[in-house]
Amino acid sequence: MGSFIVRVIINGLALWVASWLLTGLEISTAATEKAAANAGLTNSADTVGIVLAYLFIGLIFGVVNAVVRPLVKLLSLPVTILTLGLFTIVINAAMLYLTAWLSSFTPVHLTIDSFFWTAILASIIISVVSLVAGLIPGTRNR
Template identity: 35%
Template sequence: MTGFLIRAVVVGIGLWVASRIVSGISFATTETLIWAALFLGLVNATVRPVLVFLTFPITLLTLGLFLLIINGLMIQLVAHFLPGFHVEGLWPAILTSVVVSLTSWVISWLVGPSGYEVYVVRR
């Protein structure tokens, strides 16, 4: 559970950065941003693996680039069900997924390869 919350915080930071960089994405309140990070983590853990499995042939043909569209669709799905989180189309959603991924990568690089696990074990 702690690992999920740490990842949700990292995703929340990525979503906040994306809302500052990408036009077409916005949050009504900070509380909405927190809920969006939690819901995105939940959707990525449940819905995304099913879509990745079902679209494997397309992903293989595009050499993995179709995963960007799947990630954008997951962000749009969260925005559809969460009032106060607005995404104005697929391109802003895809750009948001790229920003969230890059932010997560940078934070992982700063923390170290086993930073999440070290935090969980020391608890």
């Protein structure tokens, strides 16, 4: 259970880094949209709401990666072998896009402006951040 929580936090951190680097990837809630419309100063409640939004999207992303991704990887194994593993980036982008679609049914929304460029670059960034965070002692499964 503890490693699952760490994984959700790493996913949230990776999504934050990707949304910070890419302008086409955005996580928003009704509260952040309201604060942006008011153009006022953000307070600590807004910051907590934003952190919880990233963790919520990280949770959805983790569930999608745990449930859907193994099946997609198995079905696309011939293409992945043919492309020497580069098709994995497209699979990761598709999982991110599926997460965005699922989040459209929740109060927290992940929006991706372009499947090809934004989702591909975001999947690379998320993979690198997850790889680096996985190297931290105590985050790996034993």
